[in-house]
Structure formats: C-alpha cells, structure tokens
Amino acid sequence: MDVFDAVRVRRSVRAYDTTPVPKESLDKVLESGRLAPSASNFQPWKFIIVTDKAKRTELSKARYAGFLKESPVVIVGCGDRKGSPEWYAVDTTIALQNMVLTATEEGLGTCWIGSFDEDRVRSLLSIPDELSVVAMLSVGYPRKKLDLASMITGGRNRKALEDVVSYEEYGARR
Ligand SMILES: Cc1cc2nc3c(=O)[nH]c(=O)nc-3n(C[C@H](O)[C@H](O)[C@H](O)COP(=O)(O)O)c2cc1C
Incomplete structure (x- = not known):
C-alpha cells in the first residue's frame, strides 16, 4: 500500500474485534x-x-470514547509542554498521524480520540506534570458494525478542494 492509498482508505474505526495487535505491527x-x-x-x-482492560475501561468513560473498552490497544500521545511550549502539540500530532497511516498499511483500524478528561488520564497513567495529553488513538482489527458515529459526523465527507485551497493569496482561485 502506498502512502496515498493509506490516506485514501483510512477511516475512523469505532468497533474492534478481540484479536490482539501483533507485536511486530505495533x-x-x-x-x-x-x-x-x-x-x-x-x-x-x-x-x-495501554492494553490493560481495566485502564481501557476507565479511558472509555469519556463521552465519545466508549469503544476504547474493546480496542485492544490505546496509544496515549503526550507532549512535553515545558521543553517545547510552542510546538509540542503539533509535533505530537504529526507523530500520531504517522502512526495512523502505518497502522492502516498494517491492516489495523484506528480512531483519534480527543474525548478525555486530562486530569483523569494523567492520574490513571501517572503522567508527569510537564507533559500534556495531546490525543489518544485506538488501535485494533476492525469489526464490522453499523457505525452510527461516522454517520452522524459525516464520515468521509470532505469539503471541496476549492473551498479550502487558494493560490498566491487568500481566496484566489486558480
Ligand atoms: C483530533 C481529533 C479528535 C477526535 N476525537 C474523536 C473522539 O473523541 N471520538 C470519536 O469517536 N472520534 C473522534 N475523532 C474522529 C473524527 O470524528 C473523524 O476523524 C471525522 O469524523 C472524519 O471521519 P473519518 O476519520 O472516518 O474520515 C477525532 C478526530 C480527530 C482528528
């Protein structure tokens, strides 16, 4: 699978089967x-x-994160806000998106999770003060299920290129 294929076929997966993620893939x-x-x-x-079931269950208690109970792996992305105050969130996000695309290539499903209470995650996972929780990813093999969240959020619907790209100055069409 080339990079563009991974970008194209990736979608948020919110239902997982119980097959563990192989160590080599992870x-x-x-x-x-x-x-x-x-x-x-x-x-x-x-x-x-995070693979521990009890911890994933705790993480799943946030509003839009119920499926963390069943995704075999959760990756909690933290950034050093003291060391890189301006860029920690961008840098950590780039790293997480690299992971999303590689997971796609490995046949794994992922979903970004922004639905969490930072203080609860911090205490659950003993995260030190200088780190901020930027985002989490669920990772696992997709299970077929009607994806209501995707239907509500519009899933793969995207704005048209001409609505988000301009050339040479803001708003100028090609
Ligand atoms: C930063 C970020 C946070 C997100 N948080 C959640 C979340 O907490 N729960 C959830 O179900 N989906 C979450 N999503 C997934 C989006 O809803 C999803 O990417 C969007 O609807 C587009 O659908 P697609 O990923 O299938 O293309 C998040 C996505 C991003 C990028």
Whole structure:
C-alpha cells in the first residue's frame, strides 16, 4: 500500500474485534511515530501504550470514547509542554498521524480520540506534570458494525478542494 492509498482508505474505526495487535505491527506503528519530524528536532513526544482492560475501561468513560473498552490497544500521545511550549502539540500530532497511516498499511483500524478528561488520564497513567495529553488513538482489527458515529459526523465527507485551497493569496482561485 502506498502512502496515498493509506490516506485514501483510512477511516475512523469505532468497533474492534478481540484479536490482539501483533507485536511486530505495533512496533512498526510506534517506529513511524518515532521517525516523525519535529520543531528543532526536539521530539517532545511520549507515547503510553495501554492494553490493560481495566485502564481501557476507565479511558472509555469519556463521552465519545466508549469503544476504547474493546480496542485492544490505546496509544496515549503526550507532549512535553515545558521543553517545547510552542510546538509540542503539533509535533505530537504529526507523530500520531504517522502512526495512523502505518497502522492502516498494517491492516489495523484506528480512531483519534480527543474525548478525555486530562486530569483523569494523567492520574490513571501517572503522567508527569510537564507533559500534556495531546490525543489518544485506538488501535485494533476492525469489526464490522453499523457505525452510527461516522454517520452522524459525516464520515468521509470532505469539503471541496476549492473551498479550502487558494493560490498566491487568500481566496484566489486558480
Ligand atoms: C483530533 C481529533 C479528535 C477526535 N476525537 C474523536 C473522539 O473523541 N471520538 C470519536 O469517536 N472520534 C473522534 N475523532 C474522529 C473524527 O470524528 C473523524 O476523524 C471525522 O469524523 C472524519 O471521519 P473519518 O476519520 O472516518 O474520515 C477525532 C478526530 C480527530 C482528528
């Protein structure tokens, strides 16, 4: 699968089967985060891999995160806000999106999770003060199920290119 194929076929997966994620696949996913670019090459990210069922159940208690109960892996992306105050969120996000695309190539489903209470995640996972929780990813093999969330959010619907791109100055069409 080439990169554009991964970009094209990826979609948020919110139902998972119980098959564990093979270590080699997970390692490859994590490696693609490690290789991401970052401002001044500071690499302000820390990733916490959560497989423990009780912890995933806790994480699933946020409003739009119920499916974390069943995704075999949750990757919690944290950024060092003291070390890289301006860019920690961007850098950590880039690394997470690298992981999403590699997971897609590995046949895994993912979903970004912004639905969490940072203080609860912090205390659940003993995250130190200097790190902010930027976002989480669910990772696992997709299970076929009617995806209501995707229907509500519009799933793959995207704005047209001409609505988001201009040339040479804002609003100028090609
Ligand atoms: C930063 C971010 C946070 C998100 N948080 C959640 C979330 O908490 N729960 C959820 O079900 N989906 C979440 N999503 C997934 C979006 O709803 C989804 O990407 C969007 O509707 C487009 O659908 P697609 O990913 O299938 O293309 C999040 C996506 C991003 C990028």
